Amino acid sequence: MATTTEAAPTKRGGRGARERILKATVELFARDGIHATGVAKVTEVAQVSTRTLYQHFPSKEALVSAYLARLESDPNGPAEIETVLTRADLEPRDRLIALFAAPAEEALVRGCPFHNTAVEAAGAMPEAAAFVERHKRELIANLIATAEAAGADHPERLGRQLAVLFEGARALATSINDTRPFEDARDLAVTLINDAIGARASG
């Protein structure tokens, strides 16, 4: 045709645009941060046009919310470790302890993506902040429930303390770029869990 075109070698990604966009956000937002990642970078990695991105997500803020939801539901994503609490093949006690397994070096780099989002959101992006708050409160609730299932003496207290330890391990490991805090947290967690369960068994 006369309408040019030796063009059209690219073709981009094809149909599943939404999925590729979400995959790209998980890769980029978690690794580089939200403010540091422009939407152009997202479209580039997702092999998607700008228009398509904005047809699926009305704004970057909406994209951030979708990113958080994906993080939560993706069992292979950066938040994967938290899913051990739901593994039926482990005893409740072992689930609690498995949470403190030191992550691989590269997964360590950026700590908890939910907390990081809350930090980056600061005042702006209240929806994201609310999402993170709900997620963390559910994590605490899951820890308490698992502590109870493990037969702990004071499950609420144990669950809350384990939550603090877990958050602390991730945060400190990130700041000092060292997995050591996970070992320290796990050692203390094991002691707390044994004491709580042992106290009941012997009481």
Place this chain on the structure above:
Amino acid sequence: MATTTEAAPTKRGGRGARERILKATVELFARDGIHATGVAKVTEVAQVSTRTLYQHFPSKEALVSAYLARLESDPNGPAEIETVLTRADLEPRDRLIALFAAPAEEALVRGCPFHNTAVEAAGAMPEAAAFVERHKRELIANLIATAEAAGADHPERLGRQLAVLFEGARALATSINDTRPFEDARDLAVTLINDAIGARASG
């Protein structure tokens, strides 16, 4: 004169520009985040011209490093709580426990500014990341030293565990927008400290 000028009503801040700039960074970077704060906002709050800012600090990244140094040396800034470890009027044991006093609501909002900077720095700004790493390692060392001064049984272990607890309390409190994690962390810290000191007294 023909050179206009009914101007010059403003005059800005006057001499101590560097000081005002640093004060502004502490206020803005800590509250809103680094990426979210443009240099124009800093100059506005500091009542300083753009030129002056860049005469004192060659780049925004240099400004971030100076901000971290100021945080560390300012006993009234957002990192103030960590200075309790150096208070000579308190017993070592009480210094360790005072660390876990719940902060005021408004100070809670954004967690630890050092950790936040590490998160925002991500890959970029390696100088800032190194600064944070050093700061946190010194915090751990101070905790260990204070634990030793308190007569703890295994001061290294106690110091490391308290560091994890402290980081966890700040991080989790920020994410769920609630000071409760500080209470949980303090309760556990008190137990750990009493056990470590009691073990020695009775052993």
Place this chain on the structure above:
DNA sequence: CACAAAGTAAAGCGATCGCTATACTTGAGT
């Protein structure tokens, strides 16, 4: 009183930000 240091105002650099608009192409389902 002169002078250097420290400051000011304001225009503008190129780049990137989040986002929109116009126009065209593809591909799966009926």
Place this chain on the structure above:
DNA sequence: ACTCAAGTATAGCGATCGCTTTACTTTGTG
């Protein structure tokens, strides 16, 4: 086959980013 949603490419919007530049003014001190 036809249709139409889903996709493409690309130019550009106004705003802001970090940063530079030019030209001028204040202020403390020798």
